[in-house]
Amino acid sequence: MSSTIPANTRAPTPEVQPYPIQVHARRDDALSRWLWLVKWLLIVPHVLILIPLWIAFSVLSLVALVAILITGHYPRPLFDFNVGVMRWSWRVGYYAYNALGTDRYPPFALREIPGYPAGLNVEYPARLHRGLVLVKWLLAIPHLLIVGILFSGSAWLSRQAGGEIWSWGGGGLVALLVLIAGIVLAVTGQYPRPLFDLILGLNRWGLRVAGYTALMTDRYPPFRLDPGGDDPGGVTAPSSGPSVRSGADSG
Template sequence: MNGHADTSVYPLRVEGELDSHLSRWQWLVKWVLVIPHVIVLVFLWIAFIVLWLVALVAILFTGRYPRAIFDFNVGVLRWSWRVGFYSYSALGTDRYPPFTLADVPDYPARLNVEYPQELSRGLALVKWWLLAIPQYLIVGVFAGGAWAGFNAMSDNGGWTSGGGLIGLLVCIAGVVLLFTGRYPKAIFDFVMGMNRWCYRVAAYAALMTDKYPPFRLDMGGQESAPDTAESNVVTPKPGTGLS
């Protein structure tokens, strides 16, 4: 590591578009509506964990993440994010999530991970537990005590349960929505930042990247490259005498 701030785009991208017209009351019953998804996600996350172990062995011997397993596991993360965005990880849309691992470009919630051409064999042994411990502590605050580490991701199909600070803020947003018909944009942006942080840690723990998740809360529905040091330099106006 060097002393410069990491200003590059993370290999995992999490985005969400807040619906302009949300139902005031539908969020009260979404816990029932997502039951079919939760059932499917339980089995998908069991497969995720098994395939993660297969990928770990493959990385140790070849330095590569098997592409078919990678695409499947990304699909599980993507499915979990769509369900979470619809339900209690964001309440960002009333559009019912599709039952698919594939990317759905016109759905309001999207998740993609850049495929790594090569991965460190040594890091694969330690990054998902030892190196990620500081991240797990932060994610535990964001997503709740139920998310205690990589293995806990399979308990509720990701963060669809909406515990911790995310769950609290989403609940507040739901109450405001119920009485005013509006979702506070500031809460949405903050919730998106926390969800984005959680899924970055998930991708790192799932061995999908060697790039350590930044300690940075990138808020808002859309991801963009962080400001670089150069973009923050003030250019002196002509005639000021500054150089």
């Protein structure tokens, strides 16, 4: 005697546990064919502001390190500010040469902007391991080697250490893929969806590693490429209306 299994019965798919650093984005339906050629000039005002903000980010990260060593907590005002700097940088990178995903000019703000096509949310940690903050940079070396290739090697690493805007670009696999996307956009007027999804996944990987090395979470970043605008198990890509805001909003 044989038993049959209903055709519509499937093995349960394990849910992806949301990572505390969530990156989401929505590709514009219509993108200019040629605007991407001058976005380097258009983002200059943002870069001039973000450079001192990243210097402050580095200083406050050192202050947070001491605070975590003593108390096991990341001071919330410092956390909100640093998340805001990363969020602002991601919007600029998404507009410019980390993705070319939108022609909407990025707002000058640390807080999450409802309705903007790109956003970043970081879950505030209730408590952090005191001793782990001293070795996270060492534990992250395998990721740093990978992400260094994605975002131009030593240039990306120096930006992490020096606190500059890492999304400024500077070569690597992501820059090459974005260049291909720009050329295809100029020729066809379309941004290929598979290419967009891949670029978003690579950026998401880099931002997770950046948040981990900035002491924002004790959860080790996964060695996993999560493509597309929706962060698996977490925040979805924003629609044209108001978006979900995280508890890490500031500014």
